[in-house]
Amino acid sequence: MAVNRMFRTCPSTGLLYHEPAEKLIRWNAVAGVVSLLIGGILALLVTSTRWQAIHLLSPDWFYLVLTAHGLNMLVFWIIFFEIAVLYFCASTLLRCRLAAPGMAWLAFVLMVAGAIVNNYSVTRGDSSVMFTSYAPMGAHPTFYLGLILFAVGALIACFVFFGTLVVARSERTYNGSVPLVTFGAVTAAIIAVFTIASGAIILIPTFLWSIGLVDYIDSLMYRTVWWAFGHSSQQINVAAHVSVWYAIAAIVFGAKPMSEKVSRTAFLLYICFLQLASAHHLLADPGLTSNWKIFNTSYAMYLAVLASMVHGLTVPGAIEVAQREKGFNNGLFEWLRKAPWGNPSFSAMFISLIGFGFLGGISGVMMGTEQLNLIIHNTIYVPGHFHATVVIGTTLAFMGLTYFLIPTLFRRQLMFPGMAKWQPYVFGLGMCGFSLFMMGAGTLGVPRRHWDISFAGNALGYEFPGTAWLMMGLMGAFGLAAIVGGTMYLLITVGSVFLGKRIETPGFAHVRAKDGVAPAPQPVAVAITSHGSNIGTAGFVAPGTFSLAIVFLVAFVLYYFVNWKYLSTVWPLS
Amino acid sequence: MSAISSPSERVWWKQPLDRVEGTWIAIAFIWCLIMFFMMPYWHVYGKQNLSNEAYRTTPEAFTAKTTAMVEKYKVREETDQKIPVVHPPAGSDVYLIARLWQWYPMLELEEGKTYRLHLASMDWLHGFSLQPENINIEVHPNYEHVVTLTPTKAGTYSIICNEYCGINHHTMASRLYVVKPK
Numbered sequence: 001m002a003v004n005r006m007f008r009t010c011p012s013t014g015l016l017y018h019e020p021a022e023k024l025i026r027w028n029a030v031a032g033v034v035s036l037l038i039g040g041i042l043a044l045l046v047t048s049t050r051w052q053a054i055h056l057l058s059p060d061w062f063y064l065v066l067t068a069h070g071l072n073m074l075v076f077w078i079i080f081f082e083i084a085v086l087y088f089c090a091s092t093l094l095r096c097r098l099a100a101p102g103m104a105w106l107a108f109v110l111m112v113a114g115a116i117v118n119n120y121s122v123t124r125g126d127s128s129v130m131f132t133s134y135a136p137m138g139a140h141p142t143f144y145l146g147l148i149l150f151a152v153g154a155l156i157a158c159f160v161f162f163g164t165l166v167v168a169r170s171e172r173t174y175n176g177s178v179p180l181v182t183f184g185a186v187t188a189a190i191i192a193v194f195t196i197a198s199g200a201i202i203l204i205p206t207f208l209w210s211i212g213l214v215d216y217i218d219s220l221m222y223r224t225v226w227w228a229f230g231h232s233s234q235q236i237n238v239a240a241h242v243s244v245w246y247a248i249a250a251i252v253f254g255a256k257p258m259s260e261k262v263s264r265t266a267f268l269l270y271i272c273f274l275q276l277a278s279a280h281h282l283l284a285d286p287g288l289t290s291n292w293k294i295f296n297t298s299y300a301m302y303l304a305v306l307a308s309m310v311h312g313l314t315v316p317g318a319i320e321v322a323q324r325e326k327g328f329n330n331g332l333f334e335w336l337r338k339a340p341w342g343n344p345s346f347s348a349m350f351i352s353l354i355g356f357g358f359l360g361g362i363s364g365v366m367m368g369t370e371q372l373n374l375i376i377h378n379t380i381y382v383p384g385h386f387h388a389t390v391v392i393g394t395t396l397a398f399m400g401l402t403y404f405l406i407p408t409l410f411r412r413q414l415m416f417p418g419m420a421k422w423q424p425y426v427f428g429l430g431m432c433g434f435s436l437f438m439m440g441a442g443t444l445g446v447p448r449r450h451w452d453i454s455f456a457g458n459a460l461g462y463e464f465p466g467t468a469w470l471m472m473g474l475m476g477a478f479g480l481a482a483i484v485g486g487t488m489y490l491l492i493t494v495g496s497v498f499l500g501k502r503i504e505t506p507g508f509a510h511v512r513a514k515d516g517v518a519p520a521p522q523p524v525a526v527a528i529t530s531h532g533s534n535i536g537t538a539g540f541v542a543p544g545t546f547s548l549a550i551v552f553l554v555a556f557v558l559y560y561f562v563n564w565k566y567l568s569t570v571w572p573l574s
Numbered sequence: 575m576s577a578i579s580s581p582s583e584r585v586w587w588k589q590p591l592d593r594v595e596g597t598w599i600a601i602a603f604i605w606c607l608i609m610f611f612m613m614p615y616w617h618v619y620g621k622q623n624l625s626n627e628a629y630r631t632t633p634e635a636f637t638a639k640t641t642a643m644v645e646k647y648k649v650r651e652e653t654d655q656k657i658p659v660v661h662p663p664a665g666s667d668v669y670l671i672a673r674l675w676q677w678y679p680m681l682e683l684e685e686g687k688t689y690r691l692h693l694a695s696m697d698w699l700h701g702f703s704l705q706p707e708n709i710n711i712e713v714h715p716n717y718e719h720v721v722t723l724t725p726t727k728a729g730t731y732s733i734i735c736n737e738y739c740g741i742n743h744h745t746m747a748s749r750l751y752v753v754k755p756k
Contacts, residue, residue, distance in 0.1 A: 060741055093578050130738050136715060137698045137740065176584050180577040219699055219714045250576035257577050260586040262595050285712045286628035286693075286719030294613045302606035309602040310595075317594060318577070370613045371622055377710035378701045378736040445708040447701070447736035451744040455734075459653045460747045462705050462732030520580070540594045549598055553605065560609065564616075570707050572621040572724045 005097055006510040007517055010408045012503075013251075016517060017409070019510055020101035021091035024108065025084045025409060028157075029402070031112060032080030033493055036395075038119075039072035040486045047483065051476025052454060052469075059451040063128040066449060068119060070131030074390065075150065075233070076115045081398050082188065082240050083107070083157045088405075089185035089243065090164035095517065096173040099163030103156055110153030118146025130449060132230060135206055135217035144207035147199070155196045158189045174520045180257050180264065181250070184243030187267040192236045194275055198228035220287050231278040237390055238308070239270055241352065241397040245315045248349040248400055252340065255322040258314050258542070266314075269307035273299040280364075283373035290370060297368045305365060312357045313549050316350075317542040324535040324542075332544040344420045348400030351428035355392030359435050360385060362556050372563050375570060380450075380472075381442025388435040391482075396428055399489050406493070412500030420492050427485025433478030441471035443566075624711065624721070631718040636694045640669040644679050652680060652749075659751070667692060667720075670733075672700035672713045674740060677733050677748035684755045688724045701737030704750065710736060725752040 006019040045065045048056040057065060091098045098104060120142060121127045127139035165186070168174060178186070202225040208214040246263070249255040257263045279296035282288055299305060323335030340346050363385040367376045376382065406414055414420055446453055446468050453472070455461020511517070537543045583589070591599075617623055647660040659680040662668050664687035671678040673696035683689055693702055695715040702711040711721065725731075735746035 059744065063738070063741065063743075128741075134699050134737075174580050176580045177586065179579050180581075218716070220717060223699075223712075246577040250578045254576050258592055258595055259589055260581050261589060262591065262599070263577075282712075284624065284710055286714060286717045289626050290617060290623070294610075298610045298613065302609055305609075306599070306602050306606050310599060313598045314595065317592075365609065369609070371616050371620060371624070374622060374624055374710060375708045377712065378703065379708070379710065443708075445703065445705045447703060447734060449738040449743070450736070453744075455744070455747055458745055458747055460732070460749055462734055462747055465706070521582075536594075540597075541592055542594050546594045546598065553601065557605070564612070567622050568620070570622055570709055571704075571726055573709065574621070574623050574625060574722045 003097065004101065005513045007095075007097075007513055008508065008510045011505045011508075013408045015092050015408055016095045018091045018097045020104075021087050021098035022409065024098065024101065024104050025087045025092075025405075027108060028080050028084035028087070029405065029409075030497070031108070031115075032077050032084065032398075033490065035072045035076035035080060035115065036486070037490055037494075039069055039077055040483065040490065042066075042069035042072065043479070043486070044483050045069075047476055047479035049451070051473060051479070052452070053473060054476070055452075060125070060128070062451045063130075063449075064122060064125060067128045067130050068122045071118060071122065072115075073395075074131055075147070078237055078390070078394060078398075079150070079154055079233075080111065082192075082236060083111075083154065085240055085244065085398075085401070086157065086161040086185050086189055087164075088409075089179075089182045090161050090168070093179050093182050094164070094168040094174050095520065096164055096168035096171065097513070098160065099167045100160055104160045107153040107156035107160065110156065111150050112153075114146045114148070114150025114153060116146070117142050117149060121146060132226065133206070134219065134226070135209065135222040136219060138210055141207060141210040144203050144210055148203050148207060151196045151199050151203070154192065158192050158196075161185070161189050172520065175522050177260075180260060181243045181247045183264055184239055184246060184267055187270050188236045188239035188243065190271055191232060191239055191274065195229055195232035195236060198225060198232060202226045202229060220285060223282060223285065224288075227278040227281040228275065231281060232275045234386070234390060235270070235274040235277065237394040238274065239267065241356075241394040242267075242308075242311045242315070244397040244401050245311070245349055245353055246318070248345050248397075248404070249315055249319050249322075251404055252343060252346045252349075253319050253322040255318040258317045258321060262310060263314050266307040266310040269303050273304040273307075276300060277304065277368065280368040280373070283368075283370055284377040293370050297370060302365075305361075308357075308361055309549075312353065312361070312552070313545060315353060316548065317545040320542040320545045321535065329535050332547055336544060342421050344403045344424050345400045347421075348396050348403070348424035348428065351424055351432075352393055352396040352400065355388055355396070355428060355432050355435075357552055358555060359432060359439075360388030360393050362559055363439055364389060365556075366560065366563050369563075372567055374573070375563075375567055376442060378448055379442035380446045380448045381439045383448050384435045384438030384440075384442055387431060387438065392428060392431045392435065396424065396431070399427070400424065402489075402493055406496045406500070407503060410497050410500075411503045411505075412496045413503060414492065415495040415500045416488075416492050419488050423485055423488040423492065425485075426488060427482055430478050430480075430482030430485050434475055434482050437471045437475035437478060441468050441475065444468040444471065446472065625719065627720040629718045629720070631694055631716060633694075633696045633715070636669065636671065636692075636718060637696070639667075639692070640671050640678070643667075643669050648679075649682065657748075662689070664755070665689065670702075671696060672702065672735070673697055675735070675742040675746040677735075677746065680749055680751070682751040682753060683725050685725055685728045685752050687755065688722060691721045691723055693719045693721065698739050699737045700735050700739050700746070703734045703736040705732045705734060707731065712737060728752045728754050
């Protein structure tokens, strides 16, 4: 089969799209958005049930819908979109043909089939086992089969990504090192391979158990290995959305990383240490020692937290430096005030960064502290945390990237640009409130995955304090606001892609790489200095970002010790 | 060049650290170390640490021990289901069964006394969630987790299940009484 070497150049961004890669990126992104649509409808049902003033669904439907919501959002939406991001980072950013498009299509078909099979099993009604499907609670065999098919597809897609890197290297489509964003995507893909391998180790035996070929699945073994899959899959998101932050900073501001060395080392720390975080989920379990728990859940002395704190500084720092060099050099925050707040790519990225750091990051460290976990484990604090990381962090960053991709990748004008301007604020702030009030209710002991915290008709029920009820009500209200924001995103995206005005380019053609593609620029070998000293204050090129970082640190330290104080008041345990 | 293009300098790793980055990395790293050492510190000086004591068990063996305790120390029965309430002596081993969808039996403990609470599930995973203290512990089948705990204040507490355990998960609730020592 002849290799397709046809490319097109995007007239507005100058990006180079390989013909098959472009189709694959589009289809993976579309499959992601379809999953988001399904998950979003389910989110509405879940929220309106847990907001007990409405209490919409019956218990069997609630647990079914919650299971499907988790899977469509955490697995299908995010992984489909991530595969699109991987292909974009390898093929488009490296100006390289995608390796083995046929395999990439096979991957896509497997993933779609897996998603459909898994959703089918949940709708049967006998597989309401939640995203986590903890054995010995069993689901229908198709539940595991769907996940396995999906994972095999995703694994193939990762190897298409790695293959593309090899092709780019051998065909010399770039010189020097890969871009930082691609480096971040490599990080995500490496973590993905680890994740999928762990998933195979636990889901294949569980599948065999569900059809009767394996007798017994130990519950602690299941949780230990399953979380190497379940938590690590969320670490793919972290690496992917941090890459998207860098990409949006580069696209909107032309921002250059403050230091390639620092940012790449931070990604390297993710590869080495982030997966240890899986152990966070086992802090309240018997049978594992404190030494094991402390080492693993601190990600080996918090080296992965350090990496996130570094990215949290260097992304806005890079924006600040770019803005200051453009002349917005007055005071601490002129660069931020004069940022394009009406550009949804930027506002989505910035809210994602702040929400991920302040809400998701800090709460994640709390839950991951061995002793503090005792007062948090399995309360609604936990979904509060991961809606801050996965929804505000990952989903909102991907939404921001979508606004960039629609004109360049789908060659359609954005529909409803006025609505797009507001979408990140409605969705982002809705989700921030939603997460925050979940955490508040969790601090008061409200359990997660629970149909009725009023314990109606139960002689032994517990009466939660009024504040907890208030928090759950506010959670519901903010959740609905976020759903409005999500609906806006879906309207804009689906509308633009299918009905948006086509961007016509005169003389548009796909051209062969040899004929139409300029050679990759050669990096220069000059002496390297740090940034010019003509910006910033007191030798700090990004003083505004630094002061924001200090605000973050103060919030982090205070909240950390508040939690220890709270822990010290509960019954002594040993 | 920006983050979506290759670094413009071939030897980008030789670019010196900006002061803002260097300072932040140092501060963040120190904070990370403080957080790390906080956990071992609490094991030595703190009072709330989850026990590492656990044994393999079976539903039969654990039920036998629980039944023995109930027979010996039952003080009354509560609710229509006649769930026994036991008042074991201070310092003793106390057994609590988690099963679909009930905690068995109900416990009555004395304020300020220390007990060895044994937790195990008969079937699926359950979540021991003591309210309003908000102490949360995972309960596994075939593992017997021994937690030493000291109630500090008399009152009526609730134990709810906070690990999803099927269709009636939200009905799984019980009480724990703490009384003043006689």
